[in-house]
Amino acid sequence: MLAVGIPAGWYTISPLFERETVCEASPIAGAGAGSEKCAGVAIAAARSSTTATSAATAAPAATPAATAAPAATPATTEAPQFQPRVAGEGEFRGADDFHFGRGQALLIETAPGQxxxxxxxxxxxxxxxxFVYLSNDPGGISDALLLxxxxxxxxxxxxxxxxxxxxSRFNSAIxxxxxxxxxxxxxxFA
Incomplete structure (x- = not known):
């Protein structure tokens, strides 16, 4: 009996004591670390991507007059580039005193329709x-989308x-x- 009870009890209870911090970059440029626990990780990632961006966008060298382009061509207007935006946001709340949760949930449109x-x-x-779901019922997972x-x-x-x-079908993250x-x-989501 103990041979089964102890491992089963440990399997059920041990996650309560284990913690895991995960730090991923925000899809919104310049948004910061997203968590105090991630500040060092996010700053390092942002610094290396900024360096690559600055090198790629440096001004091109001047073109010698002998190889200059012919007369100016008509200017074309390009559509403005899509900027990611927060489509919905909310504060996490625990279900009760034992099942606590805190932080923010942001639903971000990263590209049109994505x-x-x-x-x-x-x-x-x-x-x-x-598991994480988008749900239209903040208290459950009926008709929810598993992420x-x-x-x-x-x-x-x-x-x-x-x-x-x-x-638009969903009003909460759970x-x-x-x-x-x-x-x-x-x-x-507000």
Whole structure:
């Protein structure tokens, strides 16, 4: 009996004590680290990408007069480049005192019709079998869209929303324990 009970109990309870910090770059340029725990990681990533960008956008060398281009051609107007935008945001709240959660959920349009769900300054009590959903019910997963396993208990990270998803159907991001069908945290979009 103990040979089965102890491992089963440890499997169920041990996630409560384990923490994992995950730090991913924000899809919005210049947005910062997204979490105090990620500040050093994000700054290093931003610094290296800024250096590459500055080198790539440096002014070209002057063209000698002998090889100059012929007379000016008519200017073409290009459509403005798409800028990622926050389409919805909400604050995480725990389901109860035991299942705590805090931080921000940002639904970001990264390209026309393409979205990313971003968690920032995120922290949640760990548990077994935790998953992230977009839902129209802040208290459950009926008619919800599964985005994947919870990547970490702390930090700032992203979930790609499948292409073609009508995000207007959803009003919240939730962290759900499948094994016990329990809500851990929810963020309702404003």
């Amino acid at each position: 979205y990313t769900l971003r968690f920032e300054n995120f922290s949640v009590r760990n548990g077994p079998d935790l 994947g396993d919870l990547k970490g208990t702390d930090g700032a990270f992203n979930y790609d929303v499948p292409a073609g998803t009508d995000v 962290v759900w324990c499948r094994q016990f069908a329990v809500l851990f945290a929810t963020a309702t």
